[in-house]
Amino acid sequence: MDEEIKKALTPKEAKKxxxxxxxxxxxxxxxxxxxKDTANEELLFRFMKAYSMNESMALKTLNEYHIEITRQQIAYARKKxxxxxxxxxxxxxxxxxRKQRLLQEREYQAYKADVCLRFIETGQIDTLEESEIIREEFF
Incomplete structure (x- = not known):
């Protein structure tokens, strides 16, 4: 039968x-x-990771090659x-x-610069927080 298939195929198809x-x-x-070591607890997990497969595909593939997988191996893979x-x-x-903190820090720095600029230009201080900023920066 294999020879019949070979005869039916073109040379290019046969090569493929x-x-x-x-x-x-x-x-x-x-x-x-x-x-090789089917008793190894992490066999299924390593197989899934090495071949980038999900659990069901890995089990199906291993089953095709008649490699037995235990419940412990399945549980270990799920846990990992x-x-x-x-x-x-x-x-x-x-x-x-981290991104949020950086954003808040930038906003605070911009606010601080705005307060200092306003103080330099007009000498105006609106709140206690602004006076603390001025005290830190200038005095």
Missing amino acids: EKMRRKRQLRKEREIRKFC KKEIQASNKRKRMLKKE
Whole structure:
């Protein structure tokens, strides 16, 4: 049957098919090499990370190659994924807070410059806060 398919294909198509099979075999060898130690708790998580797959795709792929995954490995992968998501959320929040603080600092500096300029031009001080700013800057 394989010979019949080969005869039906043009030389260009046959070459493409041969390359596809080579890639498939290389991928299979790579996955089998990666998954030598199936008892390792972090196998599924490492596989998901290495091949940029979500859990269901990773399980499906490993199942295609008859690699058994335990409940502990699934639980470990989910736990690590949640930890990474929490860490990323923390980083985003810290970045947002830093950005907000910088914005507030810039606004305060602009306000300070405005108060000083007004004091120099008119000698006018409206609030206690402004008088504190003037005292810090000039005296």
